[in-house]
Amino acid sequence: MRWTVVVANLPYLLEGLQGTVLLGLLVMALGTVLGFAVGLARLGRGLVYAAATAFVELFRDTPLIMQIFFIFFGLPAVGIRLNAFVAASVAMTFFAAANTAEIVRGAIQSLPRGQWEAARSLGLSSLQTLRWVILPQALRRTLPPLMGLFTTLLKDTSLAAIVNVFELTTAGRRVVERTLASFEIWLVVAALYFLLCYPLSVATQRLERRLVAEVP
Amino acid sequence: MPGPAQFWVDALPALLRGALLTLQVSALAIALAAAVGVGVAAARTAPLPPLRWLGAAYVEVFRNTPLLVQIFFVFFGLPRVGLRLSPFQSGLLALSLYTAAYNAEVFRAGLEAVPRGLREAAAALGLSGWQRFRHVVLPVAARISLPALGNNFVALVKNSSLVSAIGMVELTFVARDLEAWTFRSFEVYGMATLLYLALVLLLVWALRNVESRALAYLRVGER
Numbered sequence: 483m484r485w486t487v488v489v490a491n492l493p494y495l496l497e498g499l500q501g502t503v504l505l506g507l508l509v510m511a512l513g514t515v516l517g518f519a520v521g522l523a524r525l526g527r528g529l530v531y532a533a534a535t536a537f538v539e540l541f542r543d544t545p546l547i548m549q550i551f552f553i554f555f556g557l558p559a560v561g562i563r564l565n566a567f568v569a570a571s572v573a574m575t576f577f578a579a580a581n582t583a584e585i586v587r588g589a590i591q592s593l594p595r596g597q598w599e600a601a602r603s604l605g606l607s608s609l610q611t612l613r614w615v616i617l618p619q620a621l622r623r624t625l626p627p628l629m630g631l632f633t634t635l636l637k638d639t640s641l642a643a644i645v646n647v648f649e650l651t652t653a654g655r656r657v658v659e660r661t662l663a664s665f666e667i668w669l670v671v672a673a674l675y676f677l678l679c680y681p682l683s684v685a686t687q688r689l690e691r692r693l694v695a696e697v698p
Numbered sequence: 699m700p701g702p703a704q705f706w707v708d709a710l711p712a713l714l715r716g717a718l719l720t721l722q723v724s725a726l727a728i729a730l731a732a733a734v735g736v737g738v739a740a741a742r743t744a745p746l747p748p749l750r751w752l753g754a755a756y757v758e759v760f761r762n763t764p765l766l767v768q769i770f771f772v773f774f775g776l777p778r779v780g781l782r783l784s785p786f787q788s789g790l791l792a793l794s795l796y797t798a799a800y801n802a803e804v805f806r807a808g809l810e811a812v813p814r815g816l817r818e819a820a821a822a823l824g825l826s827g828w829q830r831f832r833h834v835v836l837p838v839a840a841r842i843s844l845p846a847l848g849n850n851f852v853a854l855v856k857n858s859s860l861v862s863a864i865g866m867v868e869l870t871f872v873a874r875d876l877e878a879w880t881f882r883s884f885e886v887y888g889m890a891t892l893l894y895l896a897l898v899l900l901l902v903w904a905l906r907n908v909e910s911r912a913l914a915y916l917r918v919g920e921r
Contacts, residue, residue: 483780543852543898545859547870552887555877559884603783633762640764644863651767658774665778668771672763679762 483615487663488670495667498653499674502694505567506636509574512565513635514628516575517582524587534583541580547641549573554645574635581631590616626693628684633679640675650674680685709876709886716872717893723790723868724855726899731854732795735801742806748836760799768792783817791863793854800850808885809835809842825870841912848905854899859894869893 523534541549554569565574593616601611643651654671658664741753773788783791812835820834843871863868873890875885 494920540895543856543902544894545856545870547859547862548873548887548894550890551873551877551883552871552891555883556887557884560881637762637764640766641860643756643766651764651770654767655770665771665776668775672767672771675763675767676759678921680758683762 484661484663487657487661488666491661491667492670494657495650495670495674497646498650499603499678501647501649501653502636502639502651502675502678504572504603505571505639505642505647506632508571509578509635509639510632512571512575513578514582518586520579520583521586524583525590536574538580538583541576542584546577546638547644547694549577550641550645554571555580563566566624566642566647567647570647572636572644573665573692574642577638578631578635581634582628585627586620588627589620592623593619609677622693626686626690629682629689633686636679636682637675703881705882705885707841709749709880709882709889712876713869713886713889713893714873715896716867716869716890719866720855720858720868720870720894720897723786723861723866724851724858727793727797727854727858728851729791730790731797731801731850734798735805736793738798738802739809742802743809745811757799757802760796761803765792765796765857766863768796769864785864785866788864789858793858793861796857797850797854797891800853801802801847804843804846804850805839807846808839811842812838844905844909844912848902848909851905852901855897855901856894 516518520534520537524531524538525531526534549569550573553573554566557564557569575669597615598611601615606614639649640651642649643655646652650671654667658667661667738753738756741749742751742757744750765887769789769792770793772783773785776783776788816834817830820830823835858868859870862868862874865871867875869890873886876886880886
């Protein structure tokens with residue numbers, strides 16, 4: 483074992499970690515916004531519902547890596563050329579949005595029907611009901627699964643390494659190629675991901691317990 | 699460059715062969731991950747605290763690090779300590795261990811959801827500890843776990859695509875290879891994506907059948 487290699491390359495790995503955090507935050511933000519829109523669209527009917535459902539199924543039932551390949555390597559064939567970072571971000575945003583949409587839909591549908599009926603009997607329109615009655619209650623329920631999704635996304639940013647976006651896994655691979663210290667470097671890379679994800683997991687579990695305790 | 703029809707005649711068998719290997723590694727990993735998951739869940743609910751800590755550490759480590767890094771660690775890292783595995787073995791091992799952590803949590807929740815009264819009733823009937831577990835707790839816990847377990851299996855099939863990164867010639871690898879040879883990226887990745895979709899939908903359908911059979915007793919009142 484050559485642990486001095488790890489010490490010498492730690493600054494470079496931390497630079498990669500920065501890339502991971504940046505990509506993760508970007509995808510979480512964009513994916514959440516788009517996911518809420520798609521999730522609400524799935525409550526609609528007709529074409530809106532069909533389009534939203536197709537989007538959700540396509541991006542949830544296929545591997546993220548295929549989506550990245552399709553957007554990075556496939557779309558240039560029809561004239562859309564994106565650089566690796568943008569392609570990976572777009573693919574991951576769609577992936578995040580499809581999963582967020584299911585969380586949002588699940589949370590809204592988990593509320594008793596009586597909530598809708600009571601709001602209607604008070605004379606609120608559908609939109610008003612959504613805005614003032616349903617969403618305030620549903621939002622709280624989306625929080626734990628949404629944070630769970632964030633942990634998944636943070637781990638999945640590692641897939642961007644396959645199209646050579648600079649983040650932690652890419653940094654790790656480059657150091658391994660240079661130093662051949664594969665065991666040490668991959669262990670440390672894993673540990674860095676763990677330091678990033680574990681606190682998020684613990685916070686998710688705490689929040690879950692608190693919400694379960696509050697909701698009768 | 700061959701015409702479109704000829705291209706599909708050449709490409710489809712290769713993609714299907716890749717899909718077959720995806721199916722094989724997924725099926726093996728599903729079985730392994732279920733077995734290891736039961737073991738870890740048992741450790742997590744064991745009466746001995748050190749066992750519980752070990753089980754919890756296993757779950758947290760494997761769930762809070764990326765699968766891709768785990769695959770790289772097994773394939774590139776372990777040979778440095780004398781353990782050299784083929785791409786297939788490395789992929790199978792990493793996929794199984796990773797999914798086992800998620801399975802263990804599902805099993806644990808299933809075990810904890812078995813009503814206390816059932817165990818007490820079984821004890822009152824004079825069943826031994828093992829008999830209570832084997833004939834009362836396990837059948838109920840397994841049924842409670844089934845839907846969430848199915849989700850983990852679907853995720854596993856999708857995650858098996860990562861094994862292409864260390865050179866296992868499954869569906870994703872074949873797609874990359876074909877693309878490198880033919881430059882028909884749009885068609886190749888589109889087709890591979892559809893094949894994954896077909897695999898996943900097939901699995902979902904199969905799981906739904908198993909579920910509806912295993913949970914048939916819940917619908918007695920509806921008939």
